[in-house]
Amino acid sequence: MVLNIENELARYTPRKPTLLTIGVFDGVHLGHRHLLDHLITRAKEKGCLAGVVTFKTHPEKVLNRRSAIPWISPLPERVRLLKAAGLDVVAPVTFTRELAGLTPKEFVLLLQKHLRMCDLVLGPDFALGRHRQGTPEYLQELGEGLGFRVEVVKVARLDGEVISSSAIRQLLSEGNVVKVKNMLGRYFSLEGIVVTGDRRGRTLGFPTANLKVHAEQAMPKDGIYASITHLGDRSLPSVTNIGVRPTFKGHKHLIETYVFDFDEDIYRRKIRVELVAGLRNEMKFNSVEELKKQMHKDVEKAKEILGIYLNKELLR
Numbered sequence: 001m002v003l004n005i006e007n008e009l010a011r012y013t014p015r016k017p018t019l020l021t022i023g024v025f026d027g028v029h030l031g032h033r034h035l036l037d038h039l040i041t042r043a044k045e046k047g048c049l050a051g052v053v054t055f056k057t058h059p060e061k062v063l064n065r066r067s068a069i070p071w072i073s074p075l076p077e078r079v080r081l082l083k084a085a086g087l088d089v090v091a092p093v094t095f096t097r098e099l100a101g102l103t104p105k106e107f108v109l110l111l112q113k114h115l116r117m118c119d120l121v122l123g124p125d126f127a128l129g130r131h132r133q134g135t136p137e138y139l140q141e142l143g144e145g146l147g148f149r150v151e152v153v154k155v156a157r158l159d160g161e162v163i164s165s166s167a168i169r170q171l172l173s174e175g176n177v178v179k180v181k182n183m184l185g186r187y188f189s190l191e192g193i194v195v196t197g198d199r200r201g202r203t204l205g206f207p208t209a210n211l212k213v214h215a216e217q218a219m220p221k222d223g224i225y226a227s228i229t230h231l232g233d234r235s236l237p238s239v240t241n242i243g244v245r246p247t248f249k250g251h252k253h254l255i256e257t258y259v260f261d262f263d264e265d266i267y268r269r270k271i272r273v274e275l276v277a278g279l280r281n282e283m284k285f286n287s288v289e290e291l292k293k294q295m296h297k298d299v300e301k302a303k304e305i306l307g308i309y310l311n312k313e314l315l316r
Helices: 005-010 030-046 059-066 075-084 104-115 136-146 164-175 177-184 288-310
Strands: 018-020 049-055 090-092 117-123 150-152 190-193 209-213 223-231 233-245 254-259 270-281
Touching: 005 090, 005 104, 018 030, 018 104, 030 049, 030 117, 030 177, 049 075, 049 104, 075 090, 104 117, 104 136, 117 136, 164 177, 164 233, 177 190, 177 270, 209 270, 223 254, 223 288, 233 270, 233 288, 254 270, 270 288
Parallel strands: 018 049, 018 117, 049 090, 117 150
Antiparallel strands: 190 209, 190 270, 209 254, 223 233, 223 270, 233 254
């Protein structure tokens, strides 16, 4: 019987042998980049293509039947980031119980068959296959009989802390987007389509773009953030509110971005909002006038922060 994983891998059969790594790579953060840079360097030395097998579905969700783990980078962004990192082959496959039930040998034989795998580059905590039997040490022994080698790359750290997707999710929940940026190597961003809202921001003098993002997108703590809104090839300074608007007794969770000195109709357009720094927590005000005064302060503070953080890096 042909497994679904075979059909998926067969779509990415490369023209040359590949040096591969395997993992979720959510966020494609600096820890991932440390491993990927090593992989790419080794692939060039060997005359191979550099490739990655990543997963469309999170293994934890499948194996532990947990609710969806929020994605720092949903699949389209993850694939884009992996290709931008210099990978020649990016093969997203669906993680299923069927796949989890394969032995390490069965899995690597599929990689050799469909992706022309010559060697593997892995992190020290990697494990695959039934009962997570396929540790780097186990795969090194397996490779002796199957004709491939396994190289293990040490984890990357920031201020002594391991850079990981779980650490980044925790920082997001705390609203610490500055440290998130240090771990990602770029500003955390939310990407989606501009949808219609109740136009309340316009009546307050702060017209906002309401952003609809992927349902499983990891979100930062509710609050107000200095941000950069990317529209096409333009990078525009902005303030982004994430929350329920308690002053108006809201219940629906919203992402609203106010772009400075901007009055174009961007309904149904795709935008990407980078969160540069937190300004304050979301709060309930006693009156609309009190809210408007605070919004003016937020804008001025955001302009100051964006000037400090970005200088001429992004704004044009």
